[in-house]
Amino acid sequence: MKSQRIKTWAWVHKWSSLVCTVFMLLLCITGLPLIFHHEIGHLLGTEVEAPKMPASTPRESLDRVLETAKALHPDRVVQYASQPEDDDAIWFVTLTPTPAPTDDFKQVAVDARTGKVLAQPKTDEGFMYVMLKLHVDLFAGLPGMLFLGFMGFLLLVAIVSGVVLYSPFMRKLEFGTVRRERRPRLKWLDLHNLLGIVTLVWAFTVGATGMINTWADLIVKYWQHDQLSALLKPYQGQPTVPMAERGSVQQSMDVALQSAPGMKLSFIAFPGTAFSSPHHNTFFLRGNEPFTSRLLQPVLVDAQTGVITASPRLPWYLTALLVSQPLHFGDYGGMPMQILWALLDIATIIVLGSGLYLWLKRGNTVPASAKAGADPHAAHAPVAQPASTAAAKVGT
Known part of the structure; x- marks a missing residue:
């Protein structure tokens, strides 16, 4: 029964990882310069700055x-x-x-x-514009945003299933073990698992906030229908000012x-x-x-009158959207947080790339039955095989 559960999780991890890996690589690569969009804007001369004047200037x-x-x-x-x-x-x-x-x-x-x-x-041209559009909607508008949101959901599934597979796979290895003396594929599998588990919380946070951000247009429309329309009842039937x-x-x-x-x-x-x-x-x-x-x-x-008619608290779902947007790009803690976000982004690119490599090289693996007795780690080969062929822990 336990073996069947592991196989089921391995299947879930395999297909959720494979479907989203290429798009997650694209998002990580395009997201890297977006972390430093202000700094890049200064270097490119596209950042607008006001001339220096005394703070008391009216x-x-x-x-x-x-x-x-x-x-x-x-x-x-x-x-x-x-x-x-x-x-x-x-x-x-x-x-x-x-x-x-x-x-x-x-x-x-x-x-x-x-x-x-x-x-x-010029907000519709240049390098940063291309990076932003690829990252946000693939130049496809709302359908592109929702598609990337679904890819983000698959990433979260891959992370959760990867965590479930990590424990049985590592039960006879010390945490952080990278078997450098073994064949390249096994070495990359260990590195993939290590970086995946280390970046787990960050990848889940960025994946979840990214998925929420793709719903922005729908969330705003729902807010208009859910709360703004109720505040505007006194204006029903009146034309726009x-x-x-x-x-x-x-x-x-x-x-x-x-x-x-x-x-x-x-x-x-x-x-x-x-x-x-x-x-x-x-x-x-x-x-x-x-x-x-x-x-x-x-x-x-x-x-028309300049009188305040309402000052409603934003609902929780709109607050979640507003909080998730800067968190997604590491905009809360200044340069130290931006650097940390960039390093974790690069680590995730390695995880994704190594997962893709493990999948493409899966045919070169020696069957577990053939190496039993010769391989001191053969005891966990049955677990390692489905995890690796699933591009183990892609995104973690």
């Missing part, structure tokens, strides 16, 4: 900033406005043909103190910030966008600590 009105950005693209509407977490001297204004979600957007960086245009970042009838965005922002002392602005979603309603400017505020800066508090301000 800020330009947000209304003026938005007018400046829109003047460059008068045929578009302002969809979002945001500020970097570590630099409130810049406004990034996103403009699209319509408020609805679209990949056709332009971005304008405006100096928050002078109201002058700093740059128009025309641009000419909207009040001052600067005044609305001041009201939103006054309602949540100690919090800072993360981004603004304007009427009709995915994160707002047809009638509100929605201000997403964040905390000041590394963790609380990822937990956003929405404040809905009537775009």
